[in-house]
Amino acid sequence: MKHHQQTIKTPVSCSGVGVHSGKTVNLSIKPAPVNHGIRFVRVDLPGAPGVTAHFNNVVDTSLATVIGAEGCIVSTIEHLMAGLTGMSIDNAIVEVDAYELPIMDGSAGPFTTLIKSAGTLSQEGAKCYFKVNDPISLNENGKSVTIYPADEFRITCTIAYDHPLIGTQTCNFAIDRETFEKEISAARTFGFLHEVELMKRYGLARGGTLDNAVVIDGDRVLNDGGLRYPDEFVRHKVLDCIGDFSLIGMPIMGHVVASKSGHAFNHAFLEKFFEEKASWDTCTLAPDPA
The missing domain is CATH 3.30.1700.10 (lpxc deacetylase, domain 2)
Structure with missing residues (x-):
């Protein structure tokens, strides 16, 4: 068990289709500082508003987990969040250019591979x-x-x-x-x-x-x-x-x-x-x- 906070070493990106919207979306994961947590940023909206991945920001759970704040929503985050958690990443910035994350193959596997390819950086802050x-x-x-x-x-x-x-x-x-x-x-x-x-x-x-x-x-x-x-x-x-x-x-x-x-x-x-x-x-x- 790693007891230091961790982020990724280098930015990584992928593209895919939103399972409900059917729209193509581009996603990038970038390193973030200690105590930042996981924050989603909507780069397709004016001012690039963002929302932190926290249960207080959940606005819908009927078909997928949807979070919202600052005038933006991000939908279907659960598979990427599982990948980040499973790979012990505490801090990251996730940039997307649509409201729904790509479904990829329906699992967390492609996200896990992407995170692994980015490498893991141990940070000074205690977990x-x-x-x-x-x-x-x-x-x-x-x-x-x-x-x-x-x-x-x-x-x-x-x-x-x-x-x-x-x-x-x-x-x-x-x-x-x-x-x-x-x-x-x-x-x-x-x-x-x-x-x-x-x-x-x-x-x-x-x-x-x-x-x-x-x-x-x-x-x-x-x-x-x-x-x-x-x-x-x-x-x-x-x-x-x-x-x-x-x-x-x-x-x-x-x-x-x-x-x-x-x-x-x-x-x-x-x-x-x-x-x-x-x-x-x-x-x-x-x-x-x-």
């Missing part, structure tokens, strides 16, 4: 953590998220679908850079063909294709090559959890146990987390060995 001391739980309509004390960031996630290809799946990972890169980052978002067709009818998912999502039709996966992992569906939900929980603003030392959760419920849990201030502390840890 500050939320250290969970007592369990915090939110349960509603069959969905639940609980965070327990732990000396690492761990996620146990369960999904349950009344569908033969998915069913009930559970996975459990300690979230570190190597595990994220190998076991989680490539897991793609997924949906059912009838849902995709309905969204397109209403002007959504304009950029959605088999190149950027796992699509299920009846009892088969339509994508060439099938699934990347036997349990790719639940692994993608872990990826979403990492992205959503990164909006807490600092790394977590705790064990998140999530069942049937999604973007909206994860956001509701973060609000609950901050209501229960007696259950956690902030702390820094001993410096990394020389």
Whole structure:
């Protein structure tokens, strides 16, 4: 575990299509100073307004995680945020020239590769953590998220679908850079063909294709090559959890146990987390060995 803050060494860029807008967007990730956090900047708008990736700035969670401030919004940030968190990047400036981030292949894999190619720069500032001391739980309509004390960031996630290809799946990972890169980052978002067709009818998912999502039709996966992992569906939900929980603003030392959760419920849990201030502390840890 790295206990110094980190940013990227060199700027990196990519281009892609927004899954809902269908518009091409250019994205650049640039180094940022200590205690800056992750901030998105809309270079296509006058004055290049920006918004910090923090749960207080979340304005919508119906189809993706959307943040907004200073007269701008940035949509579908969860996969890039998962990539930055999974690769232990604390500080970065993300410049985009449209309101929706590119979906790439529907996973965090392309972003992870991009961040890795930029290199990691250790900074002088100590990394500050939320250290969970007592369990915090939110349960509603069959969905639940609980965070327990732990000396690492761990996620146990369960999904349950009344569908033969998915069913009930559970996975459990300690979230570190190597595990994220190998076991989680490539897991793609997924949906059912009838849902995709309905969204397109209403002007959504304009950029959605088999190149950027796992699509299920009846009892088969339509994508060439099938699934990347036997349990790719639940692994993608872990990826979403990492992205959503990164909006807490600092790394977590705790064990998140999530069942049937999604973007909206994860956001509701973060609000609950901050209501229960007696259950956690902030702390820094001993410096990394020389």
